[in-house]
Amino acid sequence: MLNGQQLLKFTCLFIFVLTSSKMVLAEESTIEFPGTQSDYHGFSQVNFELDGVECRVVQPRGVAEGRPWIWRARFFGHEPQLEIALLKRGYHVAYTDVAGLFGSPEAIKRWDRLYEYLTNEHGFNHRPVLEGMSRGGLIVYNWAAANPDQVRCIYADAPVCDFKSWPGGKGSGPGSKGAWDQCLKAYGMTEAEAMAFQGNPIDNLKPLAEASVPLLHVVGDADEVVPVAENTAILEERYKKLGGEITVIHKPGVGHHPHSLKDPTPIVDFILKHE
Structure with a gap:
């Protein structure tokens, strides 16, 4: 019979072997994607197209159990500290181009395809x-509302939650006339509509x-571009x-910038909590 000290050593050894085995399996399960290779902060990024639309996938060195991934909606590579932290934990990072679509049905179609x-x-x-x-808040929430059972959680950073606020500029913010015109075109609407x-x-x-999707927002209280009162609040x-x-x-x-948190730990913890 093992005494207390021997049992502790055995337990630690078992955990070490089990953890090491999982990592070996994870390393072997790295996926080969078609497309061109590039570097993303020391991780392998693959660039490819689906139905003529630009897509990117960044691969971890070892894949976590269940192949978890984070889907960046817009501004790929901007304030990457969260993605880097998750890549180190075995997450993939994915992106597909929906620029100029403002979460419209065409944007949702592109997300469905990826x-x-x-x-x-x-x-x-x-x-x-x-x-x-x-x-990016527009496509994230619009796709999630159409596919609530396919979402683990949402992290939104200074997000647009109502296009009348931005780019429309119909509240306290200045909006953007050029982007508003693009938005109306993407939705096929008149301004009145x-x-x-x-x-x-x-x-x-x-x-x-109804699907119990947990949400995390990070906002700057002095944001004049995407006012908190008209969006997150x-x-x-x-909700x-x-x-x-x-x-x-x-x-x-x-204000609206900088996005994210210098230390992304609170965001990482939120995501890991809902694995």
């Missing part, structure tokens, strides 16, 4: 983490609440009323 490709052909987890930075539209993220939270209030789980990290005195 999701189908990664999950069906490469065994990616069926419930990715969604990351929406600034205008857009003002009456009830399909923005702030309007379409019930599917996410409304979404937070409505809580629906019984949804949402956490908001406020950055006092900070």
Whole structure:
């Protein structure tokens, strides 16, 4: 019979062997993607096209169990500290180009295509983490509302939650006329139709609440570009009323930039908590 000290040594050895074995299996399960190779902060990035649309996948050195991944909506590579932290934990990072589409049906179609490709052909987890930075909030929430059972959690950073606020500029923010014109074109709407539209993220939270999708927002309280009061604050209030789980990290005195957190640990912890 083992005494206490021997049992402790045996347990530690068993955990070490088990952990090491998982890492060996993970290393062997790295996926080969077609496309051109490039470097992403020391990790392998593959650039390819699906139906003529630019896509990118960054691969970890060792793949975590279940092939988890984070899906960056826009501004790929900007403030990459979260992605780097997750890559070190065995996550993949994915991206497909939806620039100029503002979360419209065409953007959702492109996301559907990449999701189908990664999950069906490469065994990616069926419930990715969604990351929406600034205008990326539109596609993240619109795709999630259409596919609530295919989302593990959402991290949104200074997100646009109502296109009337930005790029429309119909509230306290300046908006962007050029981007607003693009947005109207992407949705095939007149301005009057857009003002009456009830399909923005702030309007379409019930599917996410019913699917118990946890949300994390990081916002600068002095954001004048995407005002918190017109976006995150409304979404937070409505999501809580629906019984949804949402956490908001406020950055006092900070504007729209810089995005993310210098130390992404709170964001990483939120994601890992909901594995």
